[in-house]
Amino acid sequence: MNSNVQNIRQTRKKVDTLGNDDSILDLIAKDHPGSFEMLIEKYGNLVWSIGKKFLGNQSDLEDAVQEVMIAIWKSADKFDPNKASEITFISMIARRRFIDYLRKITKHKSEDSMDDDNNNIPVSYTHL
Numbered sequence: 001m002n003s004n005v006q007n008i009r010q011t012r013k014k015v016d017t018l019g020n021d022d023s024i025l026d027l028i029a030k031d032h033p034g035s036f037e038m039l040i041e042k043y044g045n046l047v048w049s050i051g052k053k054f055l056g057n058q059s060d061l062e063d064a065v066q067e068v069m070i071a072i073w074k075s076a077d078k079f080d081p082n083k084a085s086e087i088t089f090i091s092m093i094a095r096r097r098f099i100d101y102l103r104k105i106t107k108h109k110s111e112d113s114m115d116d117d118n119n120n121i122p123v124s125y126t127h128l
Contacts, residue, residue, distance in 0.1 A: 023086045028076035036073055044069075046087070047094045054098040064101040068094045 024042060027035035047068050048061075055061045072093050079089050 023079065023081065025072075025076040025079040025086055025089065028073055029079070036069075039072065040069065043072075043087070043090050046091065047072075050091065050094045051098050054102050060101070060105060064098055067101060068097045071097050 024035060024038050028039060044065075047065055051061050051065050051068070055064055072090055075093055079086065084092070
């Protein structure tokens with residue numbers, strides 16, 4: 001059997017048997033092998049669906065989802081189950097990062113359109 005298929009099956013078993021004491025975020029914070037794959041397996045669809053509400057372009061959505069998953073991974077050690085559930089913590093990071101990403105691409109599009117406008121200024125006016 002292909003090792004990737006075997007790893008995916010093991011990851012699914014871990015996700016299915018994960019108890020409340022060891023959240024996926026706790027496992028990530030502890031550098032547990034396979035924990036990032038567990039995160040993607042359990043919460044990837046959630047993050048994707050949140051992103052679809054903010055971004056219509058498939059390419060932007062794919063890039064943003066990758067950035068969000070990395071942000072969740074980097075923030076895993078900040079998770080406190082006494083303050084919020086794991087799904088709430090992940091959803092809030094995703095929502096905030098998608099808003100940031102939307103602002104970033106909107107700003108770049110705005111700057112690009114300003115550059116296009118400047119390119120249309122007659123040469124005689126650019127040397128004043």
